[in-house]
């Protein structure tokens with residue numbers, strides 16, 4: 001698939017996906033969703049020696065200022081439900097991706113943009129980042145998981161406040177609440193996201209993928225303990241487990257191969 005909105009750059013094993021609709025503050029239109037679906041459902045799985053993915057927005061002003069408001073005027077209830085389900089399914093592809101996905105956030109992450117960031121495994125915010133779920137201003141609820149993931153990340157009290165008032169919060173507040181993993185000086189977002197992915201890339205790849213699965217199982221299935229038992233057993237069968245344990249005993253750095 002030829003991408004029209006996303007640009008994909010692979011830099012030392014890290015895929016950098018940039019949403020390029022700067023004039024519309026990178027608002028998520030249908031085409032952007034289709035391209036994200038293609039990358040996280042297909043193309044991203046075929047990249048050799050992939051360490052992880054960074055999602056960012058073009059320009060300094062916005063990560064993503066929401067779903068594209070011009071596209072959802074006049075939707076029927078049935079069409080609205082279908083669009084919501086499709087968006088949720090695509091964000092699940094990101095959340096379930098086998099390699100770490102990090103959002104590098106400059107500027108606005110609103111509505112669907114905040115939801116996209118929350119579907120990533122980790123979030124790095126520049127000091128000028130702003131977060132919010134302003135859907136009630138438009139007569140809508142969030143449609144791409146915002147009412148669920150925001151509660152998971154920051155708790156019901158603050159999540160309800162943000163969802164009901166449509167207030168925006170800055171990067172420091174987002175960090176204090178647990179919505180983002182780190183706040184960095186403007187311009188440092190990509191470097192910090194890269195540093196995190198490089199750190200994870202030095203760990204055993206199979207175990208990393210299984211951790212993502214186990215954590216997701218709690219939220220998706222309500223109980224991930226059984227999944228953890230399976231994952232632990234599966235890791236015991238890997239070469240990397242033998243290597244990790246041997247490296248510890250021999251007081252050396254482990255050399256994981258992903259087998």
Ligand code: DAK
Pocket residue numbers: 023024025027065066067068069070072075079080081082083084085087108110111112113133134135137138140142143144
């Ligand atoms: N969609 C489309 N265009 C957008 C946009 C958006 N979400 N946000 C900004 N733009 C466009 C503006 O229209 C403007 O275009 P031109 O007028 O230049 O052609 C350009 O980006 C620059 O924006 P501003 O001129 O407004 O820039 P300011 O610095 O003055 O303000 C702002 C920045 C971020 C505060 C402001 O642009 C703003 O309030 N934007 C909208 C934020 C927002 O409400 N986002 C939507 C959140 S709700 C659904 C599922 C999910 C959703 C909806 C439906 N279904 C399943 C049906 C999700 C909804 C949302 O994401």
